[in-house]
Amino acid sequence: MISTVFFDFDGVLTTDKYGSDTTNRYLGNATGLGFERVDRVMECYNGELLLGRLSHRDIWPNLCRELEADIDFALLDEAFRSTPMNEGVLALAWRLRGSFRLGIITDNKQDRMDCLRALHGLDGLFDPIVVSAAIGADKSDGEIFRHALALCGLRAEQCLFIDNSRRNLETAGRMGMATIFHDDEINDVERLSLALRQSLDAAFTA
Known part of the structure; x- marks a missing residue:
């Protein structure tokens, strides 16, 4: 039973369908970088994030460097809340x-x-x-x-x-x-x- x-x-x-799409769409819009650009960089870390081997705070400096933008970490919480x-x-x-x-x-x-x-x-x-x-x-x-x-x-x-x-x-x-x-x-x-x-x-x- x-x-x-x-x-x-x-x-x-x-x-x-995917939480990553929600997060990356918000970040792309909020920063003006666009979804595709943010998503392409974030995708490199997605597997490690999903398995808890890395956190968003761990990857944030590299993310900002690869996107060539100083992104406020507080935006991430806003992105989560936009779900x-x-x-x-x-x-x-x-x-x-x-x-x-x-x-x-x-x-x-x-x-x-x-x-x-x-x-x-x-x-x-x-x-x-x-x-x-x-x-x-x-x-x-x-x-x-x-x-x-x-x-x-x-x-x-x-x-x-x-x-x-x-x-x-x-x-x-x-x-x-x-x-x-x-x-x-x-x-x-x-x-x-x-x-x-x-x-x-x-x-x-x-």
Whole structure:
């Protein structure tokens, strides 16, 4: 029986497919450097940031040097806060709260998630919130899913995972989790709600 529903973050609980796009778009606009230029330089550090091997503060001097601009580090927090939350999916999560345990599993930067957890009170709805940068592992090999299961003391068969990446869902599915694909381009929350209802009803009647 499914007792826990895990959500991906970007592209599911937010309306931007990638958190990097949100951050780099804001920085590009705020500095006048443009998204493409900022994104090209930031991409070089993205993998290390996602696995917590580097922080944004670590890379900031190099970033400024490569962009040939003295960028105020405070802009980064503003960039994080510009993240467009997916209010429809959040409302759906609130409806599930009480009947199911809810969590987040996300490949993400630690400082960004710390900012958004505080800004939107995410800890009041989701527990646990498992961030790749915090544990040094992402969704590619399943380690982050194993970590989430261990935190909750659950078997994979007791969990359902929602993501906008089919590759990530395949990894979770091979472990035994039920999965639902959410198409971030369409962002059909009613379709997601129906898929959830069907999956959860089936779990209860199995």
